[in-house]
Amino acid sequence: QSALTQPPSVSGSPGQSVTISCTGTSSDVGSYNRVSWYQQPPGTAPKLMIYEVSNRPSGVPDRFSGSKSGNTASLTISGLQAEDEADYYCSLYTSSSTWVFGGGTKLTVL
Amino acid sequence: EVQLVESGGGLVKPGGSLRLSCAASGFTFSSYSMNWVRQAPGKGLEWVSSISSSSSYIYYADSVKGRFTISRDNAKNSLYLQMNSLRAEDTAVYYCARLVVAATSYYFDYWGQGTLVTVSS
Numbered sequence: 065q066s067a068l069t070q071p072p073s074v075s076g077s078p079g080q081s082v083t084i085s086c087t088g089t090s091s092d093v094g095s096y097n098r099v100s101w102y103q104q105p106p107g108t109a110p111k112l113m114i115y116e117v118s119n120r121p122s123g124v125p126d127r128f129s130g131s132k133s134g135n136t137a138s139l140t141i142s143g144l145q146a147e148d149e150a151d152y153y154c155s156l157y158t159s160s161s162t163w164v165f166g167g168g169t170k171l172t173v174l
Numbered sequence: 175e176v177q178l179v180e181s182g183g184g185l186v187k188p189g190g191s192l193r194l195s196c197a198a199s200g201f202t203f204s205s206y207s208m209n210w211v212r213q214a215p216g217k218g219l220e221w222v223s224s225i226s227s228s229s230s231y232i233y234y235a236d237s238v239k240g241r242f243t244i245s246r247d248n249a250k251n252s253l254y255l256q257m258n259s260l261r262a263e264d265t266a267v268y269y270c271a272r273l274v275v276a277a278t279s280y281y282f283d284y285w286g287q288g289t290l291v292t293v294s295s
Binding site: 102115119121168 | 288
């Protein structure tokens with residue numbers, strides 16, 4: 065199973081923007097748009113934030129956006145708020161009908 | 175309202191067995207593929223297993239293949255995970271998650287609150 069690489073941590077001040085990257089290979093992230101992003105505040109279950117690279121489910125603020133360039137998918141959070149502090153995970157549905165998650169990125173709002 | 179409620183976690187000795195359950199409500203359970211995802215203490219998410227709506231397609235992570243068995247009972251709106259030959263590294267919170275499959279979209283849109291499995295002597 066392929067691995068997705070995320071930075072361990074990112075930080076930003078309220079009102080700023082941050083971007084979390086998720087790097088795979090030309091065989092997975094680079095070939096398919098099956099990337100989704102999940103937010104997990106401490107002690108809670110994951111919550112879907114972005115699906116199919118850049119689609120936002122209803123109820124997710126438009127401050128959250130997703131994109132992809134080559135083998136790297138990205139989650140951008142603009143207008144940072146204290147409530148955005150959480151762990152964020154990217155995920156990919158593979159061609160083998162299995163799933164792989166990135167290692168997770170801890171977002172700290174300063 | 176979609177609800178997924180896991181149960182069955184607990185403390186088990188290495189080599190032991192445990193059966194997790196996930197009770198679903200608020201949606202047509204028989205129309206969705208379901209998954210188990212786990213998270214070891216202080217670690218990231220790890221996909222464990224997937225089962226299609228009619229149980230026709232089942233997949234496992236290499237780390238649990240041959241030891242874990244996923245199943246479902248659509249009449250009871252329930253998902254299960256039978257875990258055998260448990261190891262210390264299986265210690266984790268186990269989440270059940272609903273999978274959405276639509277055209278080219280694949281994602282987990284609802285998650286349960288999780289149940290903790292601790293494997294220790």
